[in-house]
Amino acid sequence: xxxxxxxxxxxxxxxxxxxxxxxxxxxxxxxxxxxxxxxxxxxxxxxxxxxxxxxxxxxxxxxxxxxxxxxxxxxxxxxxxxxxxxxxxxxxxxxxxxxxxxxxxxxxxxxxxxxxxxxxxxxxxxxxxxxxxxxxxxxxxxxxxxxxxxxxxxxxxxxxxxxxxxxxxxxxxxxxxxxxxxxxxxxxxxxxxxxxxxxxxxxxxxxxxxxxxxxxxxxxxxxxxxxxxxxxxxxxxxxxxxxxxxxxxxxxxxxxxxxxxxxxxxxxxxxxxxxxxxxxxxxxxxxxxxxxxxxxxxxxxxxxxxxxxxxxxxxxxxxxxxxxxxxxxxxxxxxxxxxxxxxxxxxxxxxxxxxxxxxxxxxxxxxxxxxxxxxxxxxxxxxxxxxxxxxxxxxxxxxxxxxxxxxxxxxxxxxxxxxxxxxxxxxxxxxxxxxxxxxxxxxxxx
Amino acid sequence: xxxxxxxxxxxxxxxxxxxxxxxxxxxxxxxxxxxxxxxxxxxxxxxxxxxxxxxxxxxxxxxxxxxxxxxxxxxxxxxxxxxxxxxxxxxxxxxxxxxxxxxxxxxxxxxxxxxxxxxxxxxxxxxxxxxxxxxxxxxxxxxxxxxxxxxxxxxxxxxxxxxxxxxxxxxxxxxxxxxxxxxxxxxxxxxxxxxxxxxxxxxxxxxxxxxxxxxxxxxxxxxxxxxxxxxxxxxxxxxxxxxxxxxxxxxxxxxxxxxxxxxxxxxxxxxxxxxxxxxxxxxxxxxxxxxxxxxxxxxxxxxxxxxxxxxxxxxxxxxxxxxxxxxxxxxxxx
Ligand SMILES: Cc1cc2nc3c(=O)[nH]c(=O)nc-3n(C[C@H](O)[C@H](O)[C@H](O)COP(=O)(O)O)c2cc1C
Numbered sequence: 211x212x213x214x215x216x217x218x219x220x221x222x223x224x225x226x227x228x229x230x231x232x233x234x235x236x237x238x239x240x241x242x243x244x245x246x247x248x249x250x251x252x253x254x255x256x257x258x259x260x261x262x263x264x265x266x267x268x269x270x271x272x273x274x275x276x277x278x279x280x281x282x283x284x285x286x287x288x289x290x291x292x293x294x295x296x297x298x299x300x301x302x303x304x305x306x307x308x309x310x311x312x313x314x315x316x317x318x319x320x321x322x323x324x325x326x327x328x329x330x331x332x333x334x335x336x337x338x339x340x341x342x343x344x345x346x347x348x349x350x351x352x353x354x355x356x357x358x359x360x361x362x363x364x365x366x367x368x369x370x371x372x373x374x375x376x377x378x379x380x381x382x383x384x385x386x387x388x389x390x391x392x393x394x395x396x397x398x399x400x401x402x403x404x405x406x407x408x409x410x411x412x413x414x415x416x417x418x419x420x421x422x423x424x425x426x427x428x429x430x431x432x433x434x435x436x437x438x439x440x441x442x443x444x445x446x447x448x449x450x451x452x453x454x455x456x457x458x459x460x461x462x463x464x465x466x467x468x469x470x471x472x473x474x475x476x477x478x479x480x481x482x483x484x485x486x487x488x489x490x491x492x493x494x495x496x497x498x499x500x501x502x503x504x505x506x507x508x509x510x511x512x513x514x515x516x517x518x519x520x521x522x523x524x525x526x527x528x529x530x531x532x533x534x535x536x537x538x539x540x541x542x543x544x545x546x547x548x549x550x551x552x553x554x555x556x557x558x559x560x561x562x563x564x565x566x567x568x569x570x571x572x573x574x575x576x577x578x579x580x581x582x583x584x585x586x587x588x589x590x591x592x593x594x595x596x597x598x599x600x601x602x603x604x605x606x607x608x609x610x611x612x613x614x615x616x617x618x619x620x621x622x623x624x625x626x627x628x629x630x631x632x633x634x635x636x637x638x639x640x641x642x643x644x645x646x647x648x649x650x651x652x653x654x655x656x
Numbered sequence: 657x658x659x660x661x662x663x664x665x666x667x668x669x670x671x672x673x674x675x676x677x678x679x680x681x682x683x684x685x686x687x688x689x690x691x692x693x694x695x696x697x698x699x700x701x702x703x704x705x706x707x708x709x710x711x712x713x714x715x716x717x718x719x720x721x722x723x724x725x726x727x728x729x730x731x732x733x734x735x736x737x738x739x740x741x742x743x744x745x746x747x748x749x750x751x752x753x754x755x756x757x758x759x760x761x762x763x764x765x766x767x768x769x770x771x772x773x774x775x776x777x778x779x780x781x782x783x784x785x786x787x788x789x790x791x792x793x794x795x796x797x798x799x800x801x802x803x804x805x806x807x808x809x810x811x812x813x814x815x816x817x818x819x820x821x822x823x824x825x826x827x828x829x830x831x832x833x834x835x836x837x838x839x840x841x842x843x844x845x846x847x848x849x850x851x852x853x854x855x856x857x858x859x860x861x862x863x864x865x866x867x868x869x870x871x872x873x874x875x876x877x878x879x880x881x882x883x884x885x886x887x888x889x890x891x892x893x894x895x896x897x898x899x900x901x902x903x904x905x906x907x908x909x910x911x912x913x914x915x916x917x918x919x920x921x922x923x924x925x926x927x928x929x930x931x932x933x934x935x936x937x938x939x940x941x942x943x944x945x946x947x948x949x950x951x952x953x954x955x956x957x958x959x960x961x962x963x964x965x966x967x968x969x970x971x972x973x974x975x976x977x978x979x980x981x982x983x984x985x986x987x988x989x990x
Binding site: 261300317370407507 | 836856863
């Protein structure tokens with residue numbers, strides 16, 4: 211991708227610049243992702259709100275509605291994260307059940323979609339399908355389900371079936387699970403006999419305004435992509451740079467076509483952190499300030515401890531990376547999916563080399579690592595608007611799922627300064643397209 | 657959490673003797689808590705899809721008419737979701753889903769109910785039901801339990817749910833900017849439940865809710881399946897079922913309450929929503945309250961525990977279940 215190809219953001223959608231089977235809509239949809247548990251939500255500032263109080267969720271959802279966001283997202287983790295065998299103390303932790311909370315939000319919002327991340331391994335499909343349909347009916351067709359597949363036995367310790375699923379079976383199981391849910395939503399009789407259990411049931415609730423909840427999928431492995439291409443309406447992807455997002459679009463279009471579906475029927479929304487200011491210089495300054503607040507000396511040491519698997523508290527956060535080998539057996543197994551790590555030796559060595567080459571301290575290195583995962587949506591209002599318009603024109607993404615670094619005021623500047631600029635550029639809706647989440651994401655009816 | 661305001665004691669001459677003593681049915685205050693007064697009047701709503709139209713208006717109307725609680729019985733839509741939906745749309749009325757303890761994941765159930773308590777600022781309760789319809793276990797791939805097994809399972813689930821509720825101290829979220837500590841693991845504990853058919857490790861993924869332990873009640877209609885141990889010993893109170901589909905004459909209902917013995921909730925079942933439900937409830941409330949047979953309208957901000965005369969539920973730390981025990985043993989070894 212050359213910079214020449216990336217200029218002229220206002221010329222409208224290009225014809226299949228990424229894949230012949232894909233025609234960009236040139237439009238973006240935003241979601242706001244209230245993660246609840248993570249290292250990016252700053253809790254040290256006086257304006258950081260309560261992470262559990264309903265008013266935090268309500269304020270964020272109402273702001274998002276003012277900015278015509280398509281969706282309000284909640285994350286899920288079914289066991290408190292641990293660090294070296296102890297619940298992790300340094301990040302925000304503790305959140306309400308996603309769907310219970312969304313059922314309450316349905317009554318105080320009007321337009322925004324309500325999306326719950328829910329695991330297929332530790333739920334029962336009919337129970338989950340009924341809850342989601344209840345939410346869909348309560349909200350007038352605004353429910354969504356972000357399908358995730360965490361399978362570790364450590365999480366399973368909280369559930370009847372325990373950690374009964376092999377890693378390789380996650381998506382096989384997830385697909386069967388989603389099929390049962392879809393049968394339930396259609397009101398069809400269900401007679402499922404799977405490897406792990408049997409289900410006999412019959413859907414008994416009426417159809418919602420959007421037919422059924424919108425299916426999101428988050429999970430980027432090839433098996434996850436195949437699963438999404440066959441079953442999902444939206445992929446919540448981790449690929450936020452133009453290059454990675456374009457590659458991912460091509461891969462998903464290939465797979466969607468192979469699955470016999472119209473590639474326009476699977477939208478892609480990468481997770482993103484957006485840090486904005488009036489000028490580029492101010493934005494750069496702000497990014498540094500945000501990173502300092504996100505990653506303090508304690509978090510920096512803890513980040514390394516996850517991979518080293520041992521106590522590193524004796525090391526100076528302002529000094530070089532630890533020159534001791536990792537304790538491989540303890541690394542990273544309890545922080546949940548995404549933190550599992552087998553090649554600790556190799557990784558810690560390469561990190562030491564990287565930090566030494568760049569002259570970074572532990573603290574600087576940890577801040578750089580945490581920022582690098584988050585795509586490229588920091589800068590002045592105009593620069594970010596231009597960049598996003600280019601993403602839309604290319605069709606690399608269909609929108610963003612934004613993780614605010616502050617709750618509940620973390621999207622105020624996006625709504626006040628970025629959204630109007632995107633609307634001026636013709637890539638963001640001025641009004642909600644309809645009353646259902648499906649309509650507001652531009653998805654075909656079911 | 658704000659301390660619940662003690663409810664004024666009922667006037668002695670109007671309170672029937674049957675309800676002045678603290679409920680004997682478990683969770684009995686050992687003299688420390690507020691006195692149990694007359695029961696709270698609840699209206700039962702069945703969660704059929706047709707209920708959705710005008711639901712918020714109906715709930716607010718029943719609140720204004722003086723009902724102290726709503727119970728949500730399963731009619732298709734999920735009762736916990738409907739209760740949660742009503743939480744921000746109402747102000748004082750208590751919200752009790754009547755929902756199954758058996759064919760569910762205890763960890764999810766505990767989290768959902770404590771989330772309801774957060775959403776309603778301490779107005780949540782659980783009307784524990786032990787499902788007898790074979791369609792429910794079939795949907796999760798299980799066999800229907802016989803009466804004895806069902807009673808045992810209900811007791812185990814109730815114990816597990818309470819252990820999850822009691823896994824965070826109220827002050828576990830410390831937000832200590834000096835030390836960079838958001839949550840203090842020494843103020844968390846594992847549930848560490850090992851029951852016959854399941855295990856739950858914990859701690860909760862949700863911080864302690866305003867009431868800590870939600871009041872758990874058993875309706876008369878569920879008593880047999882829930883079993884004597886749950887209904888009589890482990891639950892906090894009994895819900896007396898009053899069928900109003902056959903008419904809502906205050907004299908008949910007053911006699912039923914007086915004859916019932918200690919109850920926490922008087923639950924009106926079968927209220928005709930097509931007729932004049934608000935008028936019926938307002939009239940009943942007037943007549944029953946006049947005789948001191950049901951509790952006064954709740955004061956704003958009081959928890960359901962307070963309204964039921966239950967003592968506050970302090971965090972009960974168990975040193976063996978401390979969530980930071982791995983750190984402690986490392987420190988000891990060093
Ligand atoms: C953007 C994004 C958000 C995710 N959010 C959650 C979440 O809230 N809860 C969860 O359990 N897993 C979450 N996941 C994890 C995935 O569901 C999945 O378990 C993980 O990516 C590993 O799957 P894979 O091997 O297919 O990549 C998320 C993944 C991505 C990419």
